[in-house]
Every structure is written in structure tokens, then in C-alpha cells.
Amino acid sequence: MKERRVELNVVHYNCLMDCLVSSGLVDSAHKVFDAMSGVKPDVFSYNIMIKGYYKVGRVRDAVVKFEEMEELGLVPDKVTYMTLIQCYYAEENFHRCLVMYREMEEKGLEVPSHAISLVVNGLCKDGKPFEGMAILEKMVERGGKANVAVYTALMDSFAKGGNEEQAMAVFDRMRSEGFEPDEVAYGAVVNCLCKAGKLERAKEWFEYCKEKGVGVNVVFYTSLIDGFGKAGMVDEAEKFFDEMVDEGLVPDTYCYNVLIDAFGKAGKVDKAWKMFKRMEKEGCDQTVYTYTIMIDGLFKKHKNEEALKLWDEMIDKGITPTPASFRALSTGLCLSGKFDRAYKILDELAPMGVIPETAHEDMLHVLCKAKRYAHACKLADSIVDKGREIPGKVRTIMINALRKAGSADLAIKMVHSRIGIGYDRFGSIKRRVKFQTLLDT
Incomplete structure (x- = not known):
């Protein structure tokens, strides 16, 4: 057409760009867009390019094209906003989804039901179900209809926000509007009731699903394992x-974790260990959380060496510890009086980029909560002597820890003393008043 000097218009360019985008050749479409010499791109041109960038995950490029549209005075339509x-x-980026939706409303554009679904889902994932519900109500007022998803x-x-009543009200409304819940919806119901501690009702819905042939x-x-485990009903x-295994279903990492956690909290560490090893045997990924709950459980049963071996195994496997995993380890070590070992591990974590900021504070609080004041004082002195924290901060932490542990008398004694920050003279030598003097009569 160009060789024959056929006059090209924006429709020709748009058709070519749309074909290229549909074939995944977004860079080629971009070249065509830039080659529109003498032809002004219209809204459709920009929509095609924004769609293309969306398909290949180049969100920033899509946003740039949107901003370029507005600079040229082109008015984005509902397709533009929908794609964005x-x-x-x-x-x-659920906040930006909401911003785009608001702009559509302000401009009086028709908001497609799919766009509303995405905005509501985004708000739900952001933990804002009430805002999502408000948008849904607006859609219904305009004659729109929601869906099961x-x-x-x-x-x-x-349910995740702990509002079981509202969750069940939504479920009842869905059914009253003629929607048939699918397995995901019923799964959400069972999970919701388990989180609310209404385990018998959760079981009833579970049995109902099995009777109705819903894909359990x-x-x-x-959800049931987690619910009954958290309620201390580990046998159930x-x-x-x-039963799940007998049905031919393969437990995933999360399923193993909730059961191991239930066993650990119930003091059945041997059973937790069997599940841990079974998980390993079946090739199911053991995460940092799996190791954390096992280490915590072993320390609580005074199996300190086994817990330390598990920590080393986790590091050897290349699993990066989290502040929570170090907290479980340091708590166990501190309660057994192994402060130096805890310090050594804390130093080893620094090159790995894992530096729990409240490590010392956590340790002192744990010891005071357990009424091990002698160990807490010894640890506080050790922190100051090694220059890990300024004395004033350690003193404040100790006062708060004692107060929270219900030892107001010791906290007050420390407030009115020079412990940690004052000095005593021994001849010509000046020495800091040790935290251990707190327990001296």
C-alpha cells in the first residue's frame, strides 16, 4: 500500500497494531505506532498499545501511554480504564485499581462488571471487605449482578478479619440471589467457621458438601485440621x-505445617517429629515456618541439642532464617542459660541480612516472663559489657520487662537505683553498677 502510494489512515495502522499485539509482537506494534507519520493516533491506537503492554506484563509502559493520551487531549474510554x-x-496494586474505578465514576463512564469484580477482589485481598461491599452495592443499585467469585x-x-457473622451473611445472600456456591465458596465457609471456633458447624457443612458431591x-x-488443632483437639x-490421605488427596506444605504446629503446641513433639520426617520422605517442601515450629517444640520439651541440630540443618539447606525463627531459637537458648550460643548465632545471621532489631529485648522479656530474673540480669550485663546496646536502653527494656512480668517491686527498685547507668568506686577504679545487684538483698 505504501509502495503504491495508497493513503494510509489511522484505521490501517490500528488494524496492523492489533494483529501484532494479538500475536504477542508488542515491540513490533510499538514500532508501527511510532511510524504513524502524518497520522494522529486515536483512542483505539492507545488502547491497543496499552492492551499489548498489559499482556506482556509491562505495566509501567501501559501507564506511560495512558499519561501520553491525556497530555494529547484524548479522552480515555471504558476500555482504556478496564485494561489499566x-x-x-x-x-x-489494588489502590490504583480503586483510583481508576473512581475516575471512571467521576467521568460518568459505564463500569464493566468485570472491572468491578477486580476492584472488589482487590479490596478484599487488601483486607478492606466493607469498602468492597459498598462498591458491590452500588453495582447492584445500577442493575448489575455479582457472581460467585x-x-x-x-x-x-x-473471615480473615475475624468477622464471621458478616461472612456468613454474604454467603446467605449469595444463595438467596440464586447463585449455587462452588467448592471454593464452600471451602471459604468451612474455613470461616473454623477460624471462628465453630467447629461443629464447620463439620456439618463439610459433611453436607460430601453428601452433595461438592469437590472436597x-x-x-x-481448615478443619487447623481449627481442631488450634482448639487443642489434636486427635480429631x-x-x-x-481421612484426607485415605481419600487419595496429597497434603501440601501448609497442611503439614498446621498439623505439626498443633502437635507441637499440645506437647506431642514425637508425633510432630514423625510428621516432619514424613514430609521430608514424601518430598514436600519444608519451609522456614516448618523448622521454626519444630525448633520451638523441641526446646519446650528440653530437647535442646535436637533443636540446635535442626537449626543447623535448616541453614545447611539454604533456608534463610526469619526474625521469628531466631526468636524461637533464642528463647529456647536463653531459658536454658545458653546466652553465648544465642549471641554467636545472632552474629552469624548478620552476613545473611537477618538482623532482628528487637533480639535483645525479646530475650529479656522472655526471661522475665518466666520469672528467671537472675538469668535476665546476667544477660543484661552481658549485653552492656559486650557493647551491643547502650546501657540506658537496656535498663529501660529491663524495667518494662519486669513491669509486664508483674514484678513491679523490682521495676521500681531499678527506677530508683543506679543499676546499669551509674558507677561505684572501688579505690581508684570506677565500675558500672551491675544489673545483677538488683537481686542483692
Whole structure:
């Protein structure tokens, strides 16, 4: 066409760009866009390019094209906004999804139901189900209709926020509007009731799903295992695990973790250990959380060496510790009086980029809570002597720890003393008043 001097217009360019974008050749489409000499791109041109960037995950380029549109005085239409909402949703920028939705409303554009679904889902994932519900109500007022996925997202978000009543109200509304819940929706119901501690009702819905032929999956069983485990009913939790395996379902890492955690908290460390080894045998990924709950459980049963071996194993496997995992380790070591070992491990974590800022504070609080004041004082002196923290900060931490542990008398004694920050003279030598003098009569 160009060789024959056929006059090209914006429609020709748009058709070519759309074909290229549909074929995944976004860079080629970009070259065509830039080559529109003498032809002014229209809204469709920009929509095609924004769609192309969205398809290949180049959100920033899509936003640049959107800003360029506005600079040229082109008015974005509902397709432009819809595509941008999809872009932002894909990269979990839910706030920007909401901003785009608000702009559409302000400009009087029709908001497609799919865009509203994404915005509501985004708000739910952000822990803002009430805002999501408000947007849903607006859509219904305008004659729109929700779907099972939107209602499920709202239920799940309310449940995670501890609002079981609101979650169940959404479920009832969904059914009253003629929607048939799917396995994801029913799974959200069972999970919601388990989190609320209403385990019998959760079991009833679970049995109902099995009777109705709903695809009961690992998520259902994990919710029940977690619920009964947290309620201290570990035997019941174990039965659900065994039933799940008998049904041919393969437990995932999260499922193993909740059962191991339940055993650990119930003091059944041997059973937790068997699950840990079974997990390893079946090739299921053991995460830092798996190791953390096992280390915590072993220390609580005074199996200190086994806990330390597990820590070393975790490091050898290349699993990066978290502040929570170090907290479990340091708590166990401090309660057994092994402060130096805890310090050594803390020093080893620094090159790995894991430096728990409240490590010393956590240790002192744990010891005071356990009424091991002699150990706490010894640790406080050690922190100051090694120059790890300024004395004034350690003193403040100790006062707060004693107060929270219910030892107001010792806290007051420290407030009115020179412990930690004052000095005593021994001849010509000046020495800091040790924290251990707190316990001297």
C-alpha cells in the first residue's frame, strides 16, 4: 500500500497494531505506532498499545501511554480504564485499581462488571471487605449482578478479619440471589467457621458438601485440621489428616505445617517429629515456618541439642532464617542459660541480612516472663559489657520487662537505683553498677 502510494489512515495502522499485539509482537506494534507519520493516533491506537503492554506484563509502559493520551487531549474510554485496572490488579496494586474505578465514576463512564469484580477482589485481598461491599452495592443499585467469585472473595476477607457473622451473611445472600456456591465458596465457609471456633458447624457443612458431591479438596481438610488443632483437639485433627490421605488427596506444605504446629503446641513433639520426617520422605517442601515450629517444640520439651541440630540443618539447606525463627531459637537458648550460643548465632545471621532489631529485648522479656530474673540480669550485663546496646536502653527494656512480668517491686527498685547507668568506686577504679545487684538483698 505504501509502495503504491495508497493513503494510509489511522484505521490501517490500528488494524496492523492489533494483529501484532494479538500475536504477542508488542515491540513490533510499538514500532508501527511510532511510524504513524502524518497520522494522529486515536483512542483505539492507545488502547491497543496499552492492551499489548498489559499482556506482556509491562505495566509501567501501559501507564506511560495512558499519561501520553491525556497530555494529547484524548479522552480515555471504558476500555482504556478496564485494561489499566487489569494491569494494576495483575501486579497487586489494588489502590490504583480503586483510583481508576473512581475516575471512571467521576467521568460518568459505564463500569464493566468485570472491572468491578477486580476492584472488589482487590479490596478484599487488601483486607478492606466493607469498602468492597459498598462498591458491590452500588453495582447492584445500577442493575448489575455479582457472581460467585465476588461473593466468595468477600466471605474470605471477612473471615480473615475475624468477622464471621458478616461472612456468613454474604454467603446467605449469595444463595438467596440464586447463585449455587462452588467448592471454593464452600471451602471459604468451612474455613470461616473454623477460624471462628465453630467447629461443629464447620463439620456439618463439610459433611453436607460430601453428601452433595461438592469437590472436597485439601483446602477443606486443612481448615478443619487447623481449627481442631488450634482448639487443642489434636486427635480429631489427626483423624481428618488420615481421612484426607485415605481419600487419595496429597497434603501440601501448609497442611503439614498446621498439623505439626498443633502437635507441637499440645506437647506431642514425637508425633510432630514423625510428621516432619514424613514430609521430608514424601518430598514436600519444608519451609522456614516448618523448622521454626519444630525448633520451638523441641526446646519446650528440653530437647535442646535436637533443636540446635535442626537449626543447623535448616541453614545447611539454604533456608534463610526469619526474625521469628531466631526468636524461637533464642528463647529456647536463653531459658536454658545458653546466652553465648544465642549471641554467636545472632552474629552469624548478620552476613545473611537477618538482623532482628528487637533480639535483645525479646530475650529479656522472655526471661522475665518466666520469672528467671537472675538469668535476665546476667544477660543484661552481658549485653552492656559486650557493647551491643547502650546501657540506658537496656535498663529501660529491663524495667518494662519486669513491669509486664508483674514484678513491679523490682521495676521500681531499678527506677530508683543506679543499676546499669551509674558507677561505684572501688579505690581508684570506677565500675558500672551491675544489673545483677538488683537481686542483692
